Amino acid sequence: MATFVDTKKLAALLQVSEETAQAVVGGDVSALIEEAPEAVAEQANAEMAAFLQKHKTTLYHADFLTSQALADESIDLIVTSPPYNVGIEYSTHDDAHEYDAYLSFSEKWLRQAYRVSRPDGRLCMNIPLDKNKGGQQSVCADVTSIAKKIGWQYHATIVWNEGNISRRTAWGSWMSASAPFVIAPVEVIVVLYKERWKKTRKPNATNDITRQEFMAWTNGMWVFNGESKKRIGHPAPFPRELPRRCIKLFSFVGDTVLDPFAGSGTTLIEAHENNRAGIGFEIAVEYCELAKQRLEAL
């Protein structure tokens, strides 16, 4: 039985010309082998071109897990909130994976983050303490163990108590010992480093943290409100206070700060406002646009 093949569609799928797709249908794959690497290279080049490049801020519309846009050991500090896998409706990323798949996603980005970090580079990872929906899981403990397996070294865990967390409705078995739910209304910021905690100061690098900020923020219990999704226009933004504290506490003026999951660009905004170079990656073009608007409004 003859099968109809739409060569236009096939060409788009393989990222080659229609003639090559036609040859493939006819059983000749030699042109495909010649042409495909070029198409792949083009795609890679498009990814390397920044979506936004202004002053010392760069935003890539790209998948951080596979991007080669950053050189090895080029980043001083990473401040990020990766997807939590709690079913948030992002425009591109699927946030409802099986837990094992989520852990393997975590391993991939943590490995890439490790590659691009300087030997004295640091990582501030804002993740949930645990997960209660769809089965209880020790997210913070599991993701931290993966990071340590890759080579990241542990420094501390900051507990972030969000004042404005929404009212609870899930009690499990109400007023019964049969199966009550315990929920901590907090998130964490796990602080890790690559090889050595003591940071080498580059010539002319200065500190900009005040005495009061230093005293308050080195107490690992942080209390400030979360950010409104509606106000920002993103399903899971963190408040500016979070990257502001991490940047001033853990990097010098002039350092390079990366957010591999830039979302609405909050880390890039704070990097810019605090005189650091900022680099972000975001897979969804809508959020790249949003980050661009927020950065341009500064």
Ligand SMILES: C[S@@+](CC[C@H](N)C(=O)[O-])C[C@H]1O[C@@H](n2cnc3c(N)ncnc32)[C@H](O)[C@@H]1O
């Ligand atoms: C929790 S949100 C980050 C929000 C950000 N902190 C803010 O304040 O707006 C995670 C972001 O990661 C993006 N994302 C998911 N997978 C990605 C990937 N592989 N590479 C780059 N970005 C990704 C999602 O589209 C989402 O915007």
